[in-house]
Amino acid sequence: MKYTLLLVLFFLQHLAYSQSNKIEVASEKGDDKLMLTIFLKHDQSMNLNEIEQIRTDQGFYQNFPPEGVSVINWYVVMGIGQMxxxxxPASKLSAVNLAIERTAWKAFKTEIYxxxxxxxxxxxKLKNKSKVVY
Incomplete structure (x- = not known):
């Protein structure tokens, strides 16, 4: 009887532990898309015309963003550069990286998140639920 009770307690503990380890995914989309924020930091040893010339010569405007990649926002961040x-799709991550390496380097220092x-x-959860839409 004592061993049966211990066995039952063991199984109950195991059952409770396995149920508490459920992983909940925040994304409800169920696709493989991700967002990427890229900082194109200005090299302040060059003026804007020099930076623009490098971007044009390297084919930045023709190759960025790669096919299948969407621009959500493109901002100027004063004192830093552009964001x-x-x-x-996750499968396009290497294409974005190559496009940056081939066409933005020299003109910018980059940070990607x-x-x-x-x-x-x-x-x-917010008290003020207003959201600005441009």
Whole structure:
């Protein structure tokens, strides 16, 4: 009897532990798209015309963003340079990297960060629910 009780307790503990380790995915889309934020940091030893000439010569405007990649936003960040937010299938990540390496280097120093939109998750928690849409 004592061993049966221990066996039952063991199984209950195991069952409770396995149920508590469920992984919830924040994305409800179920696709392989991701967002990427790219900082194109100005080299302040060059003026804007010199930077523009390098971008043009390297084919930046013809090759960025690569096919299948969407621009969500493109901002000027004063004192830093430009910030580009892209949406892309995960399979296009290497194409974005190559496009940056081949056409933006020399004109910019780059920083690239995977990002996601937190607003749909946090929206209902905010006291002020207004969102600016341009």
């Amino acid at each position: 580009v937010v892209l949406e892309l 995977p990002t996601y939109n937190l607003y749909p998750i946090i929206e209902n």
